[in-house]
Amino acid sequence: MPEDPDPPTTPPVPLPPNRYRDRRCGSLRARDIGSEVRLAGWVAAKRDHGGLLFIDLRDPVGPDAYLPAADGSPDGATGLQRGHHNARIVQLVCHPGSEAFEVLSRLRPESVMSVAGRVVGRPPETVNPKLATGAVEVDVSSVEVLSSADVLPFPVERDSDAGEEARLTYRYLDLRRGPLVERLAKRALLTQVARRHLASRGFLEVQTPVLTASSPEGARDYLVPSRLYPGEFYALPQAPQQFKQLLMVSGIERYFQIAPCFRDEASRADRSPGEFYQIDLEMAFATQDDVFREVELLFSEVVSNLTHKHAPAPYPRLRYADALARYGTDKPDIRFGLEVADVTAKLGGRTELPMFTEAPAKGHAVRALSAPGAAGRPRSWFDAFSESARALGIAGSWLQLPPDGSEKKGPLSRKLTEEEIATLASAAGASPGDAVLTCVGPPPSASVPLGQVRSALGLELGLADPEMLAFCWIVDFPMFEKNPETGGWDFSHNPFSMPQGGLQALLDKDPGDVVAYQYDVVCNGLELSSGAVRNHLPEVMERAFAIAGYSRERVARSFPALWNAFRYGPPPHAGIAPGLDRLFMLLEDQPNLREVIAFPLAQNARDLLMGAPAPVTPEQLAELHLQVVPPKKV
RNA sequence: GGACCUGUGGUGCAGCUCGGAGUGCACGCCGGCCUGUCAAGCCGGAGGUCGCGGGUUCAAAUCCCGUCAGGUCCGCCA
Numbered sequence: 001m002p003e004d005p006d007p008p009t010t011p012p013v014p015l016p017p018n019r020y021r022d023r024r025c026g027s028l029r030a031r032d033i034g035s036e037v038r039l040a041g042w043v044a045a046k047r048d049h050g051g052l053l054f055i056d057l058r059d060p061v062g063p064d065a066y067l068p069a070a071d072g073s074p075d076g077a078t079g080l081q082r083g084h085h086n087a088r089i090v091q092l093v094c095h096p097g098s099e100a101f102e103v104l105s106r107l108r109p110e111s112v113m114s115v116a117g118r119v120v121g122r123p124p125e126t127v128n129p130k131l132a133t134g135a136v137e138v139d140v141s142s143v144e145v146l147s148s149a150d151v152l153p154f155p156v157e158r159d160s161d162a163g164e165e166a167r168l169t170y171r172y173l174d175l176r177r178g179p180l181v182e183r184l185a186k187r188a189l190l191t192q193v194a195r196r197h198l199a200s201r202g203f204l205e206v207q208t209p210v211l212t213a214s215s216p217e218g219a220r221d222y223l224v225p226s227r228l229y230p231g232e233f234y235a236l237p238q239a240p241q242q243f244k245q246l247l248m249v250s251g252i253e254r255y256f257q258i259a260p261c262f263r264d265e266a267s268r269a270d271r272s273p274g275e276f277y278q279i280d281l282e283m284a285f286a287t288q289d290d291v292f293r294e295v296e297l298l299f300s301e302v303v304s305n306l307t308h309k310h311a312p313a314p315y316p317r318l319r320y321a322d323a324l325a326r327y328g329t330d331k332p333d334i335r336f337g338l339e340v341a342d343v344t345a346k347l348g349g350r351t352e353l354p355m356f357t358e359a360p361a362k363g364h365a366v367r368a369l370s371a372p373g374a375a376g377r378p379r380s381w382f383d384a385f386s387e388s389a390r391a392l393g394i395a396g397s398w399l400q401l402p403p404d405g406s407e408k409k410g411p412l413s414r415k416l417t418e419e420e421i422a423t424l425a426s427a428a429g430a431s432p433g434d435a436v437l438t439c440v441g442p443p444p445s446a447s448v449p450l451g452q453v454r455s456a457l458g459l460e461l462g463l464a465d466p467e468m469l470a471f472c473w474i475v476d477f478p479m480f481e482k483n484p485e486t487g488g489w490d491f492s493h494n495p496f497s498m499p500q501g502g503l504q505a506l507l508d509k510d511p512g513d514v515v516a517y518q519y520d521v522v523c524n525g526l527e528l529s530s531g532a533v534r535n536h537l538p539e540v541m542e543r544a545f546a547i548a549g550y551s552r553e554r555v556a557r558s559f560p561a562l563w564n565a566f567r568y569g570p571p572p573h574a575g576i577a578p579g580l581d582r583l584f585m586l587l588e589d590q591p592n593l594r595e596v597i598a599f600p601l602a603q604n605a606r607d608l609l610m611g612a613p614a615p616v617t618p619e620q621l622a623e624l625h626l627q628v629v630p631p632k633k634v
Numbered sequence: 635g636g637a638c639c640u641g642u643g644g645u646g647c648a649g650c651u652c653g654g655a656g657u658g659c660a661c662g663c664c665g666g667c668c669u670g671u672c673a674a675g676c677c678g679g680a681g682g683u684c685g686c687g688g689g690u691u692c693a694a695a696u697c698c699c700g701u702c703a704g705g706u707c708c709g710c711c712a
Contacts, residue, residue, distance in 0.1 A: 051669040091672065108663090126670055134672090151663060154645050158661075158673060161646060165704050218712040238712090265711045266635095491712055530712095592705090603705065 236262035282575035328451015333525030336463035394441035403433035531576025
């Protein structure tokens with residue numbers, strides 16, 4: 001036996017021979033020349049020369065696509081060779097006069113067949129380097145058509161665009177095209193890596209109910225009517241939040257679950273309608289730092305197994321208020337600088353310009369952003385900025401610094417002295433050729449319009465390194481926020497978070513000044529997760545809910561399980577729940593969640609493939625004690 | 635709840651601003667030719683409620699109103 005010129009990189013997964021096949025198409029190599037083989041698969045392409053017929057036969061997506069490589073390299077699941085479309089194809093050749101020729105020449109693409117034949121070497125000039133099997137082909141001796149395909153709604157083999165509606169309606173064909181299913185294989189690798197890692201860190205995987213009670217806080221619930229109890233409903237969980245806290249009370253040290261979450265809310269590109277998955281974690285006797293360490297370890301394991309991107313750790317921590325001030329958002333993309341400068345102290349009260357002069361007295365901040373090379377932008381660009389600021393109740397203005405140092409332009413150039421202009425430019429870090437945008441408004445939101453410009457510039461100027469995953473922690477979220485309509489206080493995030501300073505902080509401070517042990521993990525401008533050190537003390541919980549206008553009785557009624565459980569020795573605990581779909585979308589550079597989900601809903605929460613939701617029979621309704629009341633026509 | 639973009643043979647698009655015969659491109663499909671292609675090639679052909687309804691007009695794919703579908707965003711998402 002000659003030395004194998006093309007050894008497999010991983011131990012082959014066995015393929016027990018049966019009546020359909022004894023080899024995978026993509027496994028054939030020069031070493032197989034002379035073998036009699038039986039293959040099965042889809043007709044990927046047909047090239048009929050009349051006197052000679054070529055067929056590309058394609059395997060189903062096999063273990064090569066989703067088993068980790070022996071060397072642990074990311075390419076194991078994603079590289080061009082293993083698992084890739086072109087690694088699953090072999091060329092069949094068929095000569096005229098045979099029965100097989102007659103059958104095959106009539107067969108349409110994506111039909112399914114089983115063929116028998118002999119592996120032959122290709123003439124050197126016809127070797128195809130694009131195929132893993134390109135050195136050989138199979139000379140067909142017999143063929144059995146297993147199913148024949150109709151004319152396709154869109155091409156399966158070709159890398160062409162298909163409309164979103166067609167892709168969703170014929171999802172199985174879209175999946176068969178390759179990239180999607182290869183992504184699913186990689187997603188399976190992600191969950192495998194996460195499970196293995198978390199188990200090794202002492203996390204116990206526990207499944208929690210999908211049929212549970214409606215919770216009064218948060219998003220709209222999906223409800224399930226009860227047959228046994230007329231007029232009563234289960235709800236699908238928006239997250240296993242209360243269950244995981246109950247598991248802490250149950251004495252479990254560390255819990256995790258790849259948890260389905262259901263929220264009846266409007267969708268976005270990065271927010272799927274209906275349902276999504278979280279890597280849900282909770283730890284007993286844990287601090288914020290403990291949670292951060294575990295998440296950084298988990299993400300580091302996931303990132304190194306799935307991509308070549310850099311993810312610097314430990315992740316920088318930004319206070320919520322600072323993130324808002326410096327980046328104008330609570331989910332900053334920190335892959336590039338372009339930070340907003342606070343120039344209140346430098347300009348406020350020191351110029352003749354009332355907008356700036358009066359700011360400190362009103363408690364307003366003056367913020368500035370240098371837009372690189374923007375001095376020559378059209379008036380409309382500056383107007384769009386000041387318009388978006390005005391919409392937020394913020395005064396926006398600007399200054400243009402021509403590259404040649406000639407006369408400055410923009411509203412501020414006429415109202416500030418040369419010295420003040422120099423102060424502003426230097427504080428913002430602007431040079432000739434740049435423009436300085438300014439905003440004046442209440443500190444929490446004063447930078448928001450500048451943050452929007454910063455994001456747009458980052459994209460436009462290509463400032464963000466696409467090979468970088470810049471994770472960061474946003475910490476110290478406010479516990480409460482003012483409800484503009486009622487004037488009362490609402491929980492700004494999770495009502496079960498522990499206020500920093502505990503009960504004393506709730507008693508002493510203005511509710512607007514109380515910060516919680518509440519944190520987000522953000523990456524490249526995308527919010528991946530929220531988490532918190534939980535409030536496990538009934539008296540603190542009672543006080544927090546009182547500030548938000550909940551009576552003790554109402555808390556007890558709304559959250560009976562936690563309320564009661566916390567009377568019997570709850571340990572301090574903390575957790576987080578990174579969004580699995582969104583994390584994977586980020587790792588894969590996908591523009592929306594449909595690209596990382598096998599069977600996604602359309603934007604309006606309709607399932608175009610299965611036809612859900614759909615009416616049910618009157619009998620079904622009657623059994624559930626339900627009556628449909630059509631919406632009133634306007 | 636709101637705003638915007640898109641909808642044209644089976645597929646992807648152009649045509650729409652400035653109304654004038656269903657006009658065009660690429661792919662697919664059907665038929666013919668073809669022994670080394672690999673997204674085969676060449677020749678021929680079929681295939682249309684221009685999403686749907688209404689309006690303006692001598693005349694609407696094109697302009698206006700409504701509606702449906704897909705997408706993006708705002709609100710919403712403790």
